[in-house]
Each structure stands twice: as C-alpha cells, then as structure tokens.
Amino acid sequence: xxxxxxxxxxxxxxxxxxxxxxxxxxxxxxxxxxxxxxxxxxxxxxxxxxxxxxxxxxxxxxxxxxxxxxxxxxxxxxxxxxxxxxxxxxxxxxxxxxxxxxxxxxxxxxxxxxxxxxxxxxxxxxxxxxxxxxxxxxxxxxxxxxxxxxxxxxxxxxxxxxxxxxxxxxxxxxxxxxxxxxxxxxxxxxxxxxxxxxxxxxxxxxxxxxxxxxxxxxxxxx
Amino acid sequence: xxxxxxxxxxxxxxxxxxxxxxxxxxxxxxxxxxxxxxxxxxxxxxxxxxxxxxxxxxxxxxxxxxxxxxxxxxxxxxxxxxxxxxxxxxxxxxxxxxxxxxxxxxxxxxxxxxxxxxxxxxxxxxxxxxxxxxxxxxxxxxxxxxxxxxxxxxxxxxxxxxxxxxxxxxxxxxxxxxxxxxxxxxxxxxxxxxxxxxxxxxxxxxxxxxxxxxxxxxxxxx
Amino acid sequence: xxxxxxxxxxxxxxxxxxxxxxxxxxxxxxxxxxxxxxxxxxxxxxxxxxxxxxxxxxxxxxxxxxxxxxxxxxxxxxxxxxxxxxxxxxxxxxxxxxxxxxxxxxxxxxxxxxxxxxxxxxxxxxxxxxxxxxxxxxxxxxxxxxxxxxxxxxxxxxxxxxxxxxxxxxxxxxxxxxxxxxxxxxxxxxxxxxxxxxxxxxxxxxxxxxxxxxxxxxxxxx
Amino acid sequence: xxxxxxxxxxxxxxxxxxxxxxxxxxxxxxxxxxxxxxxxxxxxxxxxxxxxxxxxxxxxxxxxxxxxxxxxxxxxxxxxxxxxxxxxxxxxxxxxxxxxxxxxxxxxxxxxxxxxxxxxxxxxxxxxxxxxxxxxxxxxxxxxxxxxxxxxxxxxxxxxxxxxxxxxxxxxxxxxxxxxxxxxxxxxxxxxxxxxxxxxxxxxxxxxxxxxxxxxxxxxxx
Numbered sequence: 001x002x003x004x005x006x007x008x009x010x011x012x013x014x015x016x017x018x019x020x021x022x023x024x025x026x027x028x029x030x031x032x033x034x035x036x037x038x039x040x041x042x043x044x045x046x047x048x049x050x051x052x053x054x055x056x057x058x059x060x061x062x063x064x065x066x067x068x069x070x071x072x073x074x075x076x077x078x079x080x081x082x083x084x085x086x087x088x089x090x091x092x093x094x095x096x097x098x099x100x101x102x103x104x105x106x107x108x109x110x111x112x113x114x115x116x117x118x119x120x121x122x123x124x125x126x127x128x129x130x131x132x133x134x135x136x137x138x139x140x141x142x143x144x145x146x147x148x149x150x151x152x153x154x155x156x157x158x159x160x161x162x163x164x165x166x167x168x169x170x171x172x173x174x175x176x177x178x179x180x181x182x183x184x185x186x187x188x189x190x191x192x193x194x195x196x197x198x199x200x201x202x203x204x205x206x207x208x209x210x211x212x213x214x215x216x217x218x219x220x221x222x
Numbered sequence: 223x224x225x226x227x228x229x230x231x232x233x234x235x236x237x238x239x240x241x242x243x244x245x246x247x248x249x250x251x252x253x254x255x256x257x258x259x260x261x262x263x264x265x266x267x268x269x270x271x272x273x274x275x276x277x278x279x280x281x282x283x284x285x286x287x288x289x290x291x292x293x294x295x296x297x298x299x300x301x302x303x304x305x306x307x308x309x310x311x312x313x314x315x316x317x318x319x320x321x322x323x324x325x326x327x328x329x330x331x332x333x334x335x336x337x338x339x340x341x342x343x344x345x346x347x348x349x350x351x352x353x354x355x356x357x358x359x360x361x362x363x364x365x366x367x368x369x370x371x372x373x374x375x376x377x378x379x380x381x382x383x384x385x386x387x388x389x390x391x392x393x394x395x396x397x398x399x400x401x402x403x404x405x406x407x408x409x410x411x412x413x414x415x416x417x418x419x420x421x422x423x424x425x426x427x428x429x430x431x432x433x434x435x436x437x438x439x440x441x442x443x444x
Numbered sequence: 445x446x447x448x449x450x451x452x453x454x455x456x457x458x459x460x461x462x463x464x465x466x467x468x469x470x471x472x473x474x475x476x477x478x479x480x481x482x483x484x485x486x487x488x489x490x491x492x493x494x495x496x497x498x499x500x501x502x503x504x505x506x507x508x509x510x511x512x513x514x515x516x517x518x519x520x521x522x523x524x525x526x527x528x529x530x531x532x533x534x535x536x537x538x539x540x541x542x543x544x545x546x547x548x549x550x551x552x553x554x555x556x557x558x559x560x561x562x563x564x565x566x567x568x569x570x571x572x573x574x575x576x577x578x579x580x581x582x583x584x585x586x587x588x589x590x591x592x593x594x595x596x597x598x599x600x601x602x603x604x605x606x607x608x609x610x611x612x613x614x615x616x617x618x619x620x621x622x623x624x625x626x627x628x629x630x631x632x633x634x635x636x637x638x639x640x641x642x643x644x645x646x647x648x649x650x651x652x653x654x655x656x657x658x659x660x661x662x663x664x665x666x
Numbered sequence: 667x668x669x670x671x672x673x674x675x676x677x678x679x680x681x682x683x684x685x686x687x688x689x690x691x692x693x694x695x696x697x698x699x700x701x702x703x704x705x706x707x708x709x710x711x712x713x714x715x716x717x718x719x720x721x722x723x724x725x726x727x728x729x730x731x732x733x734x735x736x737x738x739x740x741x742x743x744x745x746x747x748x749x750x751x752x753x754x755x756x757x758x759x760x761x762x763x764x765x766x767x768x769x770x771x772x773x774x775x776x777x778x779x780x781x782x783x784x785x786x787x788x789x790x791x792x793x794x795x796x797x798x799x800x801x802x803x804x805x806x807x808x809x810x811x812x813x814x815x816x817x818x819x820x821x822x823x824x825x826x827x828x829x830x831x832x833x834x835x836x837x838x839x840x841x842x843x844x845x846x847x848x849x850x851x852x853x854x855x856x857x858x859x860x861x862x863x864x865x866x867x868x869x870x871x872x873x874x875x876x877x878x879x880x881x882x883x884x885x886x887x888x
Contacts, residue, residue: 059296059297
C-alpha cells in the first residue's frame with residue numbers, strides 16, 4: 001500500500017537509509033516481543049518528549065499552510081498527536097509505574113534533540129514543503145512498520161503499540177498526510193517535480209530525518 | 223466580567239484605544255441594526271481572510287508553547303476558528319448569495335494585511351507572550367462586544383453574529399485564553415510583571431493590535 | 445539595464461502595478477523638485493522606520509540562506525542598510541532640524557506597517573525565494589528610479605536622495621542582489637521556473653510588495 | 667575578566683557543566699599540543715559547518731533585535747564570523763591539504779546537528795533573549811578558553827587557533843556581546859532578573875547549549 005506518490009519517490013531515493021530505520025533490530029524485537037521492557041520504556045519516555053516537539057512542528061505546518069483545506073489537515077494531525085498518541089504514551093507509562101511527572105522531567109537525549117530541532121529548523125527556515133519533507137519519515141515510517149508487523153504473526157508483548165500504528169485511525173491519517181504532500185508538491189513544483197533542485201533539497205531533508213529516526217531507536221540499549 | 227487579570231491591565235493602560243475599537247460606530251450599528259448590509263458583507267469578506275491568518279497565528283502559538291497544557295489550549299482555539307468561526311462566515315455569506323469561491327478570491331485590503339502580518343511578525347520575532355499580547359485584542363474585544371450587545375436590547379438584523387460572540391462557547395473560550403495568558407505571564411515574569419520592560423513591550427503590542435482592530439471596522443463605508 | 449532575469453520576468457508580469465509604483469507622482473516631484481519639503485520629511489521619517497524593518501528582513505535572509513556565498517551577499521546588504529542608507533536618513537533629517545530622537549519616536553503609519561510586516565511574514569512563512577520575491581520591489585524599484593532620474597535633467601532640490609540611488613554603490617548592490625535571485629531561482633526551480641506554481645506564488649508576493657511600495661508614497665500629502 | 671554580569675550569573679548557575687566544556691581534555695590537549703592532528707582536523711571540519719549555522723543564528727538575532735544599536739552589534743558578529751572565523755578555518759584546512767570543496771561536503775555529525783538546530787529553534791521559538799542565552803556559551807566559552815590558554819605556557823602546535831580566540835579582536839567582540847546581553851536582559855527583565863521564571867528558562871537554554879558544546883569536543887577520537 002502506498003500512502004503517497006512523493007513519499008514513494010523519496011523512499012526509493014533513500015532506500016538503504018529507509019530500511020536501516022524501518023527494519024531496525026529495535027523494531028524486529030517489538031514485533032517478536034524480545035525487546036527488554038526497560039529498553040521499551042526508555043524509548044517511550046524519549047518519545048513522549050519527541051511527540052511534544054513533533055506536535056509543535058505540526059503547529060508550524062498550520063502557520064505555513066496556504067489554504068484553509070491544508071490548515072484543516074495539519075490541525076487534525078496536531079489534535080491526534082495531543083489527544084491520542086501522547087495520551088497513549090502517558091497511559092502506557094502510568095501502567096508501568098512511571099507517573100506523568102516523571103515523563104515530564106525526563107532528560108532529553110541528544111539523538112532526540114538532534115532530530116526534533118532539525119525538523120523545526122527545516123520548517124522555520126524553509127517553506128511548507130521543506131517542513132513536510134522533514135516530517136514525512138516519522139509519519140509514514142511508523143505507518144509502514146505498524147502495517148507490516150500488524151499483518152504478521154506478532155508477539156502480544158507490545159500489541160498496544162503495534163495496534164496503534166497498524167490501526168485504521170493511524171493508517172488513514174497517513175493517507176491524508178500523503179494526499180496533503182502530493183497535492184502541495186504538484187501544485188508548487190509541477191508534475192516533473194523530481195527533476196528540480198528544490199526537490200533535491202527536499203529529498204536531502206527526508207534523508208536526514210530518516211537517519212535521525214534510525215538513531216532514535218539506538219538511544220536504548222537492546 | 224473579567225476574562226483575565228493581565229488583559230484588564232492592558233485594557234486599563236490603553237483605555238482610549240480600547241474604547242475607540244470596542245465602541246466603534248460600526249459596532250453600535252450592528253447592535254441597533256442600522257449598519258448597511260453591504261458594509262457588513264464587505265467586513266465579513268475581509269474577516270474571512272483575517273480568520274485564515276488569525277488561525278495561522280494560533281498555529282504559531284502551538285509551536286511557541288512550552289507545555290503540553292498550553293499546546294492543548296492553542297490547538298483548541300485553532301480548531302474553533304477553522305471549524306466554527308470560519309464556517310459561520312461561509313454560511314452567512316452563502317445565504318447572502320456570496321459563494322465560497324468569491325470569499326476565497328476577495329482582495330485583501332491594506333488594513334487587513336497590516337493587522338494580520340503585524341500579529342504574525344510579533345509572534346515570529348518575539349516569544350509566546352509577545353504573540354499572546356498581539357492576539358489578545360481580537361479575542362477579548364469580540365468577547366466584550368458580544369457580551370455587551372447580547373445583554374442589551376439589540377436589533378434582530380445581525381443577531382447571528384451577535385449570538386456567536388455573546389454565546390457561551392465563545393465566552394468560555396475567552397476565559398480559557400485569559401487563563402492561558404495569566405498563567406504564562408505570571409510564570410515567566412512574576413507577580414510584579416507590570417513593572418518590567420518586557421511587559422511594556424507587550425503592552426505596546428496590545429495597543430498596536432487594538433488600533434489595528436479599530437481600523438479594521440473602517441474598511442467598509444458606513 | 446537589467447539587474448536580473450527573474451526580476452525582469454516579475455516586472456513584466458506586474459507591469460501596471462510596477463509603473464504605478466516607479467512612476468508615481470511622488471517620484472516625479474522628487475525629480476523636478478516640486479515635492480513639498482514637508483512631504484519629503486514625512487516620507488523620510490517613515491522610511492527610517494521602514495529601513496529598520498527592511499534590515500531585519502535582510503537579517504532573516506541570512507538565516508534562510510543555504511550557502512556561505514549567499515550569506516555573504518545578504519550580510520553585505522544588511523551592512524549597507526545599517527551603515528549607509530540609515531545614516532543618510534539620519535544626516536538628512538538632522539540637517540533639516542529633525543533630531544535622531546524624533547526619528548526614533550516617529551509614529552509608524554499603517555501603510556508602513558502593512559508593507560514591512562508583509563515582507564517579514566512572507567519570509568518567515570516561506571523559504572528564501574519567497575523572502576526574495578517580497579524584498580525585490582524595494583531594491584530594484586529604487587534602483588530603476590534612481591537610474592532614470594539620474595540620467596535625466598533633474599532638479600537640485602533632492603539631489604542627495606537621487607545621487608544615493610543613482611550612484612554606483614547602490615546600482616552595483618542591485619546587480620549583486622539580481623545575481624543572488626537569479627542563481628537561487630534557477631538552482632531551485634530550474635530554467636523553466638516561470639511555469640511552476642511556486643513561481644506564481646513568488647510573483648504574487650512580488651506584486652503585493654509592489655502595490656505596498658506604491659501606497660508608501662501616499663502616506664504624505666503632496 | 668568578566669564579559670558580562672548576566673553571563674557570570676549563568677556560568678555560576680551551571681558551574682559543573684561549564685567546567686566540563688571549557689576544561690575538557692580536548693582543550694587541554696590543544697593547549698599542550700598533544701591533540702592528534704587528525705582529531706583537530708575532524709573538529710575543524712565539523713566546526714566549519716557549525717560556523718555556517720552559527721552565522722545563520724546571528725542573522726536571526728538581527729531580525730529579533732528591537733533597536734538599530736542592537737542590530738549593528740549582531741550584524742558585526744555575522745560579519746566577523748563570515749569574513750574572519752570561517753576564513754581562518756578554510757585557510758587552516760587548505761594548508762593541511764583539505765580543499766574547500768571537501769569542507770563543504772563534510773558530513774554533519776549528530777552532535778553538531780543537535781547543537782546548531784537547538785540554537786536555531788531556541789531563537790525562532792523564543793525572543794531575542796532566548797536566542798542570546800543559547801548563543802552565549804559558544805561566544806564566551808571560546809573567549810575564556812582563548813584567554814586562559816593564551817596567558818599560559820602553551821605549545822606552538824595549535825598557536826594560530828589559540829591566538830584567534832586569545833586575540834584582542836575576539837576578546838573585544840566578547841565584551842560587546844556581553845554588553846548587548848546585559849543591556850537587553852536588564853531593559854526587559856529589570857535589575858532583579860535572576861528571580862524570574864523567564865530567567866530560569868534562559869538559564870536552562872544556556873545550560874543545554876553548554877552541554878552541547880561539551881559534546882562537540884567529543885566528536886573526534888582523542
């Protein structure tokens with residue numbers, strides 16, 4: 001299944017990087033349930049901080065939109081991040097004995113900081129497309145990972161996490177973001193977008209964010 | 223009724239400007255129904271464009287927030303603007319024979335451009351507080367106007383507009399934004415905030431935005 | 445003389461607006477010396493404020509540059525604005541009995557605010573090219589005006605102003621900015637840039653800034 | 667010698683972090699000449715990329731300034747970075763057989779990306795003071811390091827690097843930036859600035875940037 005034509009182009013151009021992220025050992029161990037719980041919790045606590053900055057970045061996408069239609073989509077993503085994804089992290093951590101206060105006070109690791117601030121600067125310094133290119137690897141990568149594990153024989157250990165990203169809510173959000181990106185890229189750069197220098201810049205941002213996603217898995221010892 | 227302590231301070235410091243905006247002849251004629259329909263529609267079409275940029279500015283407030291709680295409030299305002307206030311404008315205009323396409327193609331007048339871009343630059347160049355100071359006159363001014371007219375003997379001609387801003391949804395949004403501003407100002411600048419240079423800068427932004435609101439009424443000939 | 449291929453394209457696409465700005469009555473009266481001194485001083489005081497925000501916008505161009513070469517050019521423009529153009533305004537006003545303090549305290553008029561904040565938001569919300577499109581009308585328009593008047597039989601009344609913009613320093617800055625814009629547009633959007641939606645957006649920004657330049661002349665009664 | 671009162675306050679509040687940065691083994695080995703040349707070149711190539719983003723951040727400081735005086739100072743720093751510091755890096759690397767092209771194509775390491783994008787986001791999302799707090803550790807730390815080594819019996823191996831930061835040009839730039847920060851902080855937050863929540867936020871940004879400076883030394887194996 002393809003969320004977006006532009007995303008497929010980017011993924012094709014960054015194949016090795018994409019696989020190093022979406023097929024990382026961390027992901028495989030979530031799938032087969034062998035990931036140590038402590039590693040998962042380390043990841044989840046960093047991801048809580050990540051989601052805060054990722055929501056900020058989608059807020060920036062509202063400011064950088066040039067139509068009310070696009071603003072609606074971006075606002076919907078902010079809403080989903082703040083009301084669903086972040087709450088899932090809080091609940092999951094609370095169930096594991098980590099209170100919200102501890103989540104809030106988690107020390108942000110360098111890989112986390114590098115990734116989120118890279119996305120924010122790409123957005124602030126560039127236009128809507130630059131921001132989308134930096135946001136895309138997270139959105140679609142988790143979509144692909146969820147879809148792939150969800151369709152396989154997976155262990156029940158991390159089934160809530162898997163169900164979140166394999167679920168139809170998240171998958172249809174990916175399609176909506178895919179449309180948003182395809183429409184903006186084609187509207188601004190035309191059907192032959194992939195030949196333009198601007199698109200090479202977008203691809204470079206996509207690639208950097210993909211590598212930063214890969215490094216994100218490596219914050220926890222596994 | 224007071225939405226916020228900080229807002230009350232600003233209003234007190236800019237009393238003449240505040241009255242020139244909230245008690246403008248345009249407002250009185252909405253209240254007593256003598257405002258020409260053409261003037262109202264001119265205003266509404268400009269306000270449609272305004273709301274688009276105002277939603278962008280509240281998107282910026284999400285990026286500039288430093289807590290998830292504040293992000294929730296700002297995201298809620300974006301949601302209300304995009305899903306309620308803008309839709310009311312579209313419906314009202316459609317009922318008056320102005321199709322959405324015409325709304326979209328309305329030429330932005332200078333007063334509108336001056337106001338919205340001032341708010342956006344105040345936000346981009348300053349911090350969360352600078353953005354709030356520039357956003358406050360619109361939010362609270364419409365709240366006060368709606369409340370005052372709603373409590374008076376008003377004409378039925380523009381009752382939908384009046385009910386929107388006098389209504390409990392809008393009024394409780396004002397209270398929420400009031401809390402957001404009070405909490406941020408006190409958290410950052412302390413209880414004696416009003417003595418600080420930073421607060422004088424905020425007041426200057428509040429005053430400029432108030433005058434730009436006054437000028438906004440003057441786009442239409444009345 | 446042509447400063448830039450991209451600028452020539454924009455000017456051609458906005459011919460009526462461009463002429464309404466560069467051939468404005470205000471400009472003709474500077475040329476023939478019939479512009480009242482009070483009008484000129486009103487303009488100069490507003491232009492002092494304008495140059496401050498225009499320098500800020502060129503500072504933003506440094507942040508939005510993607511090469512050290514481009515950063516050098518933008519830094520050079522900031523330097524010229526702060527050290528030469530603004531100083532000329534101060535000197536001229538001082539000679540006319542307006543102290544620097546009065547300049548600093550000048551009330552910013554709406555047309556001024558509309559223009560400068562439009563440029564800043566175009567820059568913050570867009571990429572380097574969006575910023576350049578909004579900056580271009582000022583840079584090149586003053587170049588053209590200076591060049592045209594400088595080559596004509598002009599009155600000595602405003603000769604310092606005329607010499608500034610007709611002079612080789614300003615003219616060669618225009619060529620440098622022209623190169624910067626041509627190189628960035630072609631590097632990012634290719635040789636056929638003029639067919640792209642992104643270029644239509646840039647042209648719209650150029651046109652809006654051109655109209656705001658025209659309105660800038662109209663702040664003073666002439 | 668003290669560059670600034672506010673800086674001294676920050677340094678005091680982050681003493682352990684400050685020492686871990688300014689007295690890092692990497693620095694000691696520059697001083698006594700035992701740092702392997704390969705480590706120094708790795709550092710220099712990363713620092714070339716760093717200086718590009720650092721110059722961008724000082725460009726942002728121009729946009730965020732609220733007076734022409736402050737804009738002058740920030741523009742001067744941009745000028746010094748682009749025309750002096752970056753050129754020294756280029757010359758030094760060229761002398762070591764690393765052509766400028768190789769410098770340009772250096773792969774940006776995560777620690778570098780984390781640091782520069784943190785500074786840029788702090789600046790974009792905050793006000794002038796937030797940006798200054800994130801810029802301060804680099805400016806003053808190199809000043810202190812240069813001053814301390816320059817006053818000691820240091821090895822000749824890295825004497826050009828040492829002389830750059832110990833030299834009067836760099837030291838007087840530190841004093842100018844120190845004044846800029848003291849004046850802005852006191853103008854905006856008053857004499858009792860250190861008690862305010864806003865100042866705690868600034869200190870947190872200073873501390874994070876200090877730790878990112880420490881990590882910067884650790885990119886090269888020594």
